[in-house]
Amino acid sequence: MTVTLESLSDSRNTLARLCLLAVRAADKAWKGVDPLRVRDSWNRTNVDFITLFAALQTRAASDAMDSSTLMLAEQGDYVRPDGGIANPLAFGAGFAPSGIDLESYFDIPVTHTLSAIKSGLDPIDAMRSGRRTLRQMAMQAIEDTSISAMGVSITQRSGVGYVRVESPDCCPRCAILAGKYFRHSQNFLRHPKCHGTTIPCKGRDKAEKQGWITDPMDRFNRMSEAEQDRVFGHSDAQAIRDGADIYQVVNAHRGMRPVGRGNISMTTSEGTSRYGWSRMIRKYEYGQKQRRRLTPEGIYSFNLPREQTIELLKREGYILPDKWRERVPELRRSQWLHNNDYRQGRHEELTAAQKRLLNARLRYEAALDGRNPYQSGKPVTPDVLAKAENSYRRWLSSNGEKYTE
Numbered sequence: 001m002t003v004t005l006e007s008l009s010d011s012r013n014t015l016a017r018l019c020l021l022a023v024r025a026a027d028k029a030w031k032g033v034d035p036l037r038v039r040d041s042w043n044r045t046n047v048d049f050i051t052l053f054a055a056l057q058t059r060a061a062s063d064a065m066d067s068s069t070l071m072l073a074e075q076g077d078y079v080r081p082d083g084g085i086a087n088p089l090a091f092g093a094g095f096a097p098s099g100i101d102l103e104s105y106f107d108i109p110v111t112h113t114l115s116a117i118k119s120g121l122d123p124i125d126a127m128r129s130g131r132r133t134l135r136q137m138a139m140q141a142i143e144d145t146s147i148s149a150m151g152v153s154i155t156q157r158s159g160v161g162y163v164r165v166e167s168p169d170c171c172p173r174c175a176i177l178a179g180k181y182f183r184h185s186q187n188f189l190r191h192p193k194c195h196g197t198t199i200p201c202k203g204r205d206k207a208e209k210q211g212w213i214t215d216p217m218d219r220f221n222r223m224s225e226a227e228q229d230r231v232f233g234h235s236d237a238q239a240i241r242d243g244a245d246i247y248q249v250v251n252a253h254r255g256m257r258p259v260g261r262g263n264i265s266m267t268t269s270e271g272t273s274r275y276g277w278s279r280m281i282r283k284y285e286y287g288q289k290q291r292r293r294l295t296p297e298g299i300y301s302f303n304l305p306r307e308q309t310i311e312l313l314k315r316e317g318y319i320l321p322d323k324w325r326e327r328v329p330e331l332r333r334s335q336w337l338h339n340n341d342y343r344q345g346r347h348e349e350l351t352a353a354q355k356r357l358l359n360a361r362l363r364y365e366a367a368l369d370g371r372n373p374y375q376s377g378k379p380v381t382p383d384v385l386a387k388a389e390n391s392y393r394r395w396l397s398s399n400g401e402k403y404t405e
Contacts, residue, residue: 050102064149172253
């Protein structure tokens, strides 16, 4: 996907400069740390650094909000923000995007350094490690602040969502998210050293007309086999080349652990939950139960003939059965304890708060109908009814919001 928005390029350049300033400030502050008195010396030198860092956060937030309106304007749109203009100063109030105060946030490299020294690492090497951690945390916090501010600006504008944009050398997890349209209430998933960003856009249809909605398989097919192996790993890339679903292959790395000798054969818990595709394929296609799932690496480590390897990829849910995506909603519906239509995308306009409220109401109605909404097959006791009613009342009182003033 090629995006030519001038404001997106300007925003990225500004964010890169702010990250560089944060890293330089971190280096300057760390130079004042004494290896013999790490915490005491850090507490003396970090005051100016934290003040400067908060100012950089404010600038990152302000630029992100500005760029969101400019990117919409380049598309010929302006959507007035509900609730007034967001204040960038709120993002430079002394807290990291995770909610922890900056003093505690930047104390983490100090703790890591002290732990390394205590474990026997040379103090010089421990200090270098602490400096690297501080630099990475400073850069990540600036990028996270920018993403958070952009999210606020998008959320304030009715009908506006975003398209995820990634660099060509991004990791597989980011690659399968790139070029997808997300509603304002869907979080921007990131990992350390992630440089992904967003393009605000007024609706999925407009994003498609702009050519921003892409399929990760298009990018995969444009790569050479060597590039595929480098980005995705040989086993995963081979599984995709053999017909495995790219999302199933990449997401299998969540919940992965080694089994057997030499950490060669690998299994994962990803896809084995109640509504997980792998578990459902094993149940409905093979009539078997599944607890854990072989990863592509585990499958290829057996060195089986190609036909058997392909069959294992099918059994473990990497190569999907014909018309599987169309069958999933009905198969999941057969396992519901109560109506969950919104989970299947039939109420795409619901916010997270509206979903919580709807889910609480459906649980309460299920309990009144004599169906235990918490444990399938278990009787509905007065405790269950009370729990369902109280839960519904709790979300009703806040209109589904987690926090109210």
